[in-house]
Amino acid sequence: MEIRFADIELLRYKTPAFDTLSLNDKLYIYHLAKASLYGRDILWDQNCRYNLRIRWMLENILLDSTVSHDDAGWQSFLTYIRQVWFANGIHHHYSTDKFQPSFSREWLLQAWNSIPTEKHTPRLTAGEVSLLTDVITNPAIMPKRVSQKGGDLLQSSACNYYDETVTQHEAEEFYASLKKTAPNPDRPVMYGMNSRLERDDRGKLWENTYRIGGLYDKNIRLIAGELESARTYAQTPLQKKNIDLLLEFYRTGSLDAFDRYTISWIGETQGTIDFVNGFTEVYGDPLGLKASWEGYVNILDTEATHRTQVISQHAQWFEDHSPVDDRFKRRECHGVTALVVQAAILGGDLYPSSAIGINLPNSNWIRSVYGSKSVTIGNLTTAYNQAAKGNGFREEFIPNHDIRSLINRYGDICDDLHTDLHECLGHGSGQMLPGVDADALGVYASTIEEARADLFGLYYIADPKMYQLGLIPTPDAWHANYYTYMLGGIMTQLVRIQPGRDIEEAHMRNRALIGNWCLHNGDAMHLAHTDGKTTLEITDYQTLRRQIGTLLAEIQRIKSTGDFPAARNIVETYGVKVDPILHAEMLRRYEALDLAPYKGLINPRYTLVKDSDGNVTDVTVDYTETYDRQMLRYGRQYTAS
C-alpha cells in the first residue's frame, strides 16, 4: 500500500515488459503515454463544469497557503484534495455522490486568503472564489454527478455533457430525430458521443463537438501533437495508418471518421504495443450517449496470452453449446481477439481507478461485422492480488475452511479466467433480433450487458471443457470462483454502499442481480446465521450452475428482443434494493477489518535519457513517485490552461 485516505487505498503497478523493449518501442510508448495524460483536463471538465477551477484553487492552497498545518482543518483538507484528485472531480468516482468535506466554508476561505497575493492563481476572481467555496461546502449544490432515478435525469445530474437548461426530454428528442434521419440505419454512428449538447441564442439545440477548432481545442491539440510524435516510432504500417485516422477524427470530430478509425484499429494485431485514446465509455452520462475521455497504453504479455488464445480458438464451440435460445446465438463467431497485456500508463477515466479488463469497440454494428479487441490487464490484477493477501477479509467472510483453502489456492487463477471469459466471449456472444433498437433497454442496458457477460463466464468456467483444455488446474477449482462471486454479489459488495442507499453502479447491480436471483430461485445455496454473523453456504454447485444457465438464457432473451419491461423488472427486483439488516452487518464487520473498499493505481514515470549531444539513448521507467507528487505534476504538466 502506498497511501490510504477516506475509502481509498493507492497501490503501485509495475510494467516489467517495458525493460525488454527496443529503444524504438520505448519511444513509441513514451509519446503514447503523454498522449494518454494530456486528456486529463477534458475528463475533469466533463465530470462537472466547476472541477478544473476547484482543482486549481485546492492546489494553490496546498502549495502556498500559510494556515496552520497542525489543525484538524488542514487534515480534512488533505483528505479532501486527495479524494478530488482520485475522482477526477468533486464527486465520488463510484457512487457519484458529491464529497462532503469536514472543514467549514470559513476555514476554506481563510486558507485561500492566507495565500500571499502574488502567489494567488490569477484565474480566480473574488466572485468565483465565493461560488467555488459554496459548491465545495454546500451539500445541496450538485449533490450527484450521474443521477439514475427520479424526475429529469439531466437536471438532477452534475455532469457537464449538456447545457444546464437542456432537459432530458429535449435531449432524447434531439437524438431520436438524428437517429430517424440516419443515412445508414444498419450502421449507425455513435450519436452524441463526442459533443456537448448546447442551446444557441435563439433557443435551438446544437452539438458543440470535441475537436481541434471546437470544444477542448487546446487539449486535443496537445494530444494530437504527441500522437504525431508517436507515429514516427509505430511498429507496423497499420499502426501508422491508425494514428492518421485517429488524428483525422480529432481534426474533424466526424463520427464516420471515428468508425473508420475503429474498424482499422480492430484489424491491427501484428504489433505488441497498443493503445486507447479518446471518448470511450458512457457511464458518466445518465442517458448513456456521451463518452468520457480515457487513454491507456499496453504491452502484450505473450506467455499469458496463450490462455486467452485457447479460449478464443474455441469461441464457436462455446457459442454453439450455450444455454441460450438458438435464435439469439451468433452463427459465426469471429474477430474475437483475446490478449493479456501489461498496462504501461493509465489516463483519463482509467486513472487512478482502472478496469482490469477492456473490450472495445462499443459500437454494436462494428462489433458484429468486424469483431472486437479484448484485453485483460495482468499487471493490474497482480497489484490487486498482492494487496489482498493476508488482510483478514477471507477469514472473516469465508469461515468454511475447505472452500477458503480452495480459494486461497485457485481463486486468483479462476478470477483471471472468469475475466477472460467475460471479455473474450461474454460481450462478444449472442445477437440482436433484426429490427431491435440497440438502445431499447435504456437505463438498464449497462446492467443487462454486464450480467450477460458475467453469466457467460460463470456458465463456462464450470464446464468440463475448461479442465480438458488445461485452463483450470483441477476439475472443481471453479467452486472457488462461484463462491467468491456469489459472496460478493449477495453480501460483501454492500460495503461499498452508504447506509440507506440503493445499488446504482451497473457492475454492482449486475452482480447483485445474479447473486440474489440465484439465491431466491433455487436451493443450491442459502444464508446461514450463527453468532450474529451471516454466512453464505453453497451446498450444490452443479445445481447452481444450471441456475446460471437458466438466467443466462433469460438475460440474453431480454437483450436480443429489447424487452424493456423485463429488464426493468429483473434489475429492480434483484439488483437495486439492499436488505438494511444485512447491509448494516456487512458494514460493521468490514469496518472492524479496517480495509479500504476502493483501490487505485499510481502510474510509472517515464524519462528520456540523452547523451552529451542531446540524442535520446534510452527511456527509463521509475516506480517511486508518490501519489501527491504525481497528481501535482500532472496538474502542472498535462494541462492546456
Ligand code: ZN
Ligand atoms: Zn464487461
